[in-house]
Amino acid sequence: MDKIVKSFKEVFRLCKMKDGMTLSFHHHLRNGDFVLNMVLAAAEKEGFKNLNIAMSSLFPVHETLIKHIKNGTVSGIDTNYMSGPLGEFISYGGMEKPVIFRSHGGRPKAIEERELLIDIAFIAAPSSDNMGNINGVKGPSRCGSLGYAFADVEYAGKTVVVTDCLVDYPNTPVSIDESKTDYVVTVDSIGDSARIVSGTTMITRDPVGLSIAKNAASVIAASGLLKNGFSFQTGAGGASLAAASYLREIMTEREITGSFCLGGITKYFVEFLNEGLFRNILDVQCFDLDAVESIASNPAHTEISASRYANPSSKSSVVDSLDTVILGATEVDKNFNVNVHTDSNNIIIGGSGGHNDAAAGAKLTIIVAPLQRGRLPIVVDKVTTLTTPGKTVDVVVTERGIAVNPLKPELAVKLSGAGLSVCSIEELKRKAVLITGSPVIKNRKTGKVVAEVLYRDSTKIDEIRGIE
Amino acid sequence: MIRRTLLFIPGNSPSMLMNSVVFGSDSIIFDLEDAVAENQKDAARILVRNTLRTFDFSDYEVCVRINNIKSEWWKKDITEIMKENIDTIVIPKAESAEDIMTLSCFLTEIEKEYKKEKQVSIIPILESPCGIENSFLIASSDKRVDALFLGAEDLTASINAKRSREGEEIYYSRSRVVIAAKACGIAAIDTPFTDTNDLEALKNDTVFAKNLGFDGKAVISPRHIDIVNTTFLPTQAEIEYAEEVLEAIKKGENEGKGAVSLNGEMIDAPIVNRAKQILKLAGGEKR
Numbered sequence: 001m002d003k004i005v006k007s008f009k010e011v012f013r014l015c016k017m018k019d020g021m022t023l024s025f026h027h028h029l030r031n032g033d034f035v036l037n038m039v040l041a042a043a044e045k046e047g048f049k050n051l052n053i054a055m056s057s058l059f060p061v062h063e064t065l066i067k068h069i070k071n072g073t074v075s076g077i078d079t080n081y082m083s084g085p086l087g088e089f090i091s092y093g094g095m096e097k098p099v100i101f102r103s104h105g106g107r108p109k110a111i112e113e114r115e116l117l118i119d120i121a122f123i124a125a126p127s128s129d130n131m132g133n134i135n136g137v138k139g140p141s142r143c144g145s146l147g148y149a150f151a152d153v154e155y156a157g158k159t160v161v162v163t164d165c166l167v168d169y170p171n172t173p174v175s176i177d178e179s180k181t182d183y184v185v186t187v188d189s190i191g192d193s194a195r196i197v198s199g200t201t202m203i204t205r206d207p208v209g210l211s212i213a214k215n216a217a218s219v220i221a222a223s224g225l226l227k228n229g230f231s232f233q234t235g236a237g238g239a240s241l242a243a244a245s246y247l248r249e250i251m252t253e254r255e256i257t258g259s260f261c262l263g264g265i266t267k268y269f270v271e272f273l274n275e276g277l278f279r280n281i282l283d284v285q286c287f288d289l290d291a292v293e294s295i296a297s298n299p300a301h302t303e304i305s306a307s308r309y310a311n312p313s314s315k316s317s318v319v320d321s322l323d324t325v326i327l328g329a330t331e332v333d334k335n336f337n338v339n340v341h342t343d344s345n346n347i348i349i350g351g352s353g354g355h356n357d358a359a360a361g362a363k364l365t366i367i368v369a370p371l372q373r374g375r376l377p378i379v380v381d382k383v384t385t386l387t388t389p390g391k392t393v394d395v396v397v398t399e400r401g402i403a404v405n406p407l408k409p410e411l412a413v414k415l416s417g418a419g420l421s422v423c424s425i426e427e428l429k430r431k432a433v434l435i436t437g438s439p440v441i442k443n444r445k446t447g448k449v450v451a452e453v454l455y456r457d458s459t460k461i462d463e464i465r466g467i468e
Numbered sequence: 469m470i471r472r473t474l475l476f477i478p479g480n481s482p483s484m485l486m487n488s489v490v491f492g493s494d495s496i497i498f499d500l501e502d503a504v505a506e507n508q509k510d511a512a513r514i515l516v517r518n519t520l521r522t523f524d525f526s527d528y529e530v531c532v533r534i535n536n537i538k539s540e541w542w543k544k545d546i547t548e549i550m551k552e553n554i555d556t557i558v559i560p561k562a563e564s565a566e567d568i569m570t571l572s573c574f575l576t577e578i579e580k581e582y583k584k585e586k587q588v589s590i591i592p593i594l595e596s597p598c599g600i601e602n603s604f605l606i607a608s609s610d611k612r613v614d615a616l617f618l619g620a621e622d623l624t625a626s627i628n629a630k631r632s633r634e635g636e637e638i639y640y641s642r643s644r645v646v647i648a649a650k651a652c653g654i655a656a657i658d659t660p661f662t663d664t665n666d667l668e669a670l671k672n673d674t675v676f677a678k679n680l681g682f683d684g685k686a687v688i689s690p691r692h693i694d695i696v697n698t699t700f701l702p703t704q705a706e707i708e709y710a711e712e713v714l715e716a717i718k719k720g721e722n723e724g725k726g727a728v729s730l731n732g733e734m735i736d737a738p739i740v741n742r743a744k745q746i747l748k749l750a751g752g753e754k755r
Contacts, residue, residue, distance in 0.1 A: 205691070207487070207491060207689070207690035207691060208487050208490060210690070210691060211487075211490045211491060211492075211690070214694075399487065399490040400489075400490055434522075435486060
């Protein structure tokens with residue numbers, strides 16, 4: 001028996017693909033991914049229409065979706081994050097049906113509870129054998145963890161592995177095994193390795209970013225959570241990584257050993273693990289090659305599924321055991337609500353990813369952001385788009401002050417007691433407006449709905465309206 | 469006043485000016501001199517003036533480095549920026565007592581015209597052979613002078629010395645500036661470390677300067693502030709010794725002793741003063 005299929009055309013026939021079906025993809029190849037574009041090019045050639053694309057995140061490389069939306073091959077998108085020209089296209093009303101935005105934890109929940117029905121899952125596999133035992137740690141397009149694809153293969157009608165590295169049976173280690181795989185398609189290349197690893201994984205050199213990072217680390221140090229067994233998640237943005245770097249100094253000085261690091265994993269977390277600062281890394285996605293090498297060789301660095309990471313319907317998920325998370329924001333409002341979906345012009349530039357999952361789970365959720373970007377204040381009266389509800393946000397850290405959510409008065413006392421510059425969120429806004437002036441607020445709620453924002457439990461918490 | 473770090477901020481960079489209060493230096497030096505091109509001098513002094521007018525600098529010593537006293541700009545610089553509240557004028561390329569007296573006379577005129585209640589201080593930058601050799605005369609030239617500042621880059625260029633990471637070529641100048649400053653009872657500020665990336669070398673350079681007797685160091689990168697601030701804080705051993713000294717003195721006074729010793733060594737006035745200074749620094753009193 002052999003599951004190798006020579007072409008996408010043949011796979012479409014074997015999977016009985018029809019117009020209107022939902023095809024799923026995962027985003028571990030990030031901005032270097034070729035698989036979505038390849039599959040859609042073949043689908044277009046075969047004349048398929050109205051496909052629904054359920055991809056965990058979409059990047060600038062997926063700009064080709066614009067063409068497929070225009071020619072009718074694609075008519076729906078279900079995703080957790082969207083950046084690049086596609087976001088702008090959607091924001092200007094380029095697609096008839098609203099995009100469905102979920103979170104990284106909300107997506108596996110929706111799949112497992114049959115809310116998001118996947119007809120065919122296409123799995124970008126850095127290595128596979130002929131029966132579809134795959135992993136992300138071998139091959140020219142290796143990306144490490146394949147955690148976001150697990151729910152897809154478990155619940156899809158058919159699972160198609162797409163690989164550019166066919167190895168002898170049995171492929172080891174196994175992330176997704178042959179019992180889930182229907183077909184294997186081999187291609188020349190599934191991705192551009194230079195763009196698979198994110199370009200954002202460098203500690204910032206911007207002095208304002210460093211100042212914010214230092215404040216964030218000081219908040220953690222003063223919170224009372226920083227003790228043996230401490231667990232931590234941060235994004236791969238430069239300021240978040242700088243905060244992690246400051247935290248490393250504090251943990252070393254206090255001789256603290258953490259339990260686990262979580263989230264998108266970078267070389268900095270790998271260094272923490274190797275230095276004995278943390279006992280484990282729980283990895284749903286690798287952001288650089290150091291992380292890929294580590295997950296391939298260090299048993300303490302473990303691949304986890306998106307469901308285990310953050311599914312709110314799981315019996316438990318890792319975010320529930322998280323002490324602290326540092327997250328970014330394009331806007332924060334006076335109720336501590338956070339927007340990471342849109343910019344101040346209402347253009348889609350991102351999405352929750354794991355933002356509202358980690359915020360909901362962590363004991364201490366810290367938002368780091370500069371008080372102003374360009375001429376715009378970041379603390380506003382009301383966020384343009386609601387990504388993460390303020391009740392799950394504990395602290396907003398800027399370069400000019402730290403605001404603690406009034407729901408956590410005991411935390412404010414601790415931070416003030418440690419000499420940190422704590423003020424109200426209104427005071428932060430006042431400081432921002434002193435510098436930027438009050439921007440004119442446009443009514444963003446009159447255009448047609450171009451996207452729906454679903455919270456991690458699938459309830460709709462906001463709509464994004466098109467720019468008129 | 470504690471001046472562990474004096475951060476240079478280019479006078480023509482709005483974003484740096486706006487953010488200068490977030491980096492945590494003890495003093496901020498708004499630079500109208502080397503950082504600003506000749507055709508930007510007027511814009512920079514207005515920008516600095518407006519920055520001082522707009523933002524709250526009450527937690528900082530506000531210094532402005534004016535242009536060289538031999539240039540056409542220095543009086544315009546002072547006339548403009550003195551419209552706001554500043555603490556200190558930093559004068560570059562100070563070479564003689566006359567330079568300081570000229571500056572001081574003009575400051576007096578302006579302070580009178582603007583009805584200023586507080587006199588501004590002067591920090592001369594010594595960055596030429598004449599400046600170094602006249603350091604004591606410069607330090608003692610006017611009561612406004614409350615620190616000497618060594619500028620090693622221009623100095624080494626002017627004597628054809630090669631700058632090294634270890635700073636051997638400025639050893640004499642550093643020592644000379646420290647001695648001149650301390651002879652006049654004022655502070656000595658060390659030259660900035662110019663490699664913004666090599667933080668370990670910065671640490672070594674700062675420790676060396678502290679051990680020579682410098683009280684603080686200018687910095688050209690906000691990333692240097694933490695290391696320099698920390699280095700100029702007293703160590704735990706220094707704090708404990710200072711506490712022991714003051715305790716011994718107090719005990720001696722209570723017992724009516726004229727001379728007091730600690731661990732077999734006599735404690736004299738300079739040791740007591742140093743102990744007080746260390747505890748003041750350790751207490752984090754900023755201004």
